[in-house]
Each structure stands twice: as structure tokens, then as C-alpha cells.
């Protein structure tokens with residue numbers, strides 16, 4: 136099912152886009168939880184992590200990690216470190232059911248997460 140992220144992919148609503156490729160879009164989170172908070176999403180509609188299959192989506196997942204590393208480098212947080220998060224389902228805290236990888240950095244992260 137289409138979510139607000141489909142509208143961002145289709146440029147129907149604006150977003151602060153930091154990276155785009157044939158398969159991936161990355162944009163700044165509208166409600167950032169850290170000085171750097173970017174969402175990395177596939178352009179195809181995959182609702183959540185449990186819909187992924189390594190046999191089918193390994194290239195896409197690789198593209199998402201490559202994008203995260205590039206953005207972390209571009210934003211100057213690669214050296215000091217950062218966190219990558221997939222929230223999955225209600226207990227995971229997922230609000231938007233279009234797969235997205237959170238890239239968080241620019242401050243020390245807490246562990247365990249809330």
C-alpha cells in the first residue's frame with residue numbers, strides 16, 4: 136500500500152533529499168532524533184523488514200548500505216560512528232509502512248535503545 140514515502144519518491148511532496156539513485160532515495164527525517172537523521176528507502180514498495188528475502192533483495196539491501204556509508208561520509212560522521220536502524224512492526228516502533236533504514240549520528244547514541 137502506498138504511504139507518504141511514495142509521494143516523496145514521486146516528488147508529489149517535498150523532502151530534503153541527500154542521495155538518489157535508480158533504486159534508492161535518501162532524505163532528512165522531518166522530526167530528527169539526532170543532529171544527523173536520514174531515512175534511506177527503496178524506490179519499490181516493500182512495507183517492512185519481514186517482507187525481505189535475501190535471495191530476492193540482496194542487491195537492494197547492499198545499495199541501501201552503500202548509500203548509508205556514502206551519506207555518513209558526506210555528512211562527516213563516518214569516522215566518529217553512527218547507528219543504522221530498521222524499525223519493524225508495532226513493537227519495533229514502525230510508523231510508516233514503507234521500508235526505511237534510519238541513519239543516525241552526530242551525537243553519542245544510548246544503549247539499550249528505548
Ligand code: AMP
Pocket residue numbers: 139150162163164165166167174221222228229230231232
Ligand atoms: P518509523 O517510526 O521507523 O516508521 O520512522 C518513520 C520516520 O519517518 C519518523 O522518524 C518520521 O519522523 C519520519 N517522517 C514521517 N513523515 C516524513 C516526511 N514527510 N518527511 C521526512 N520524514 C518523515
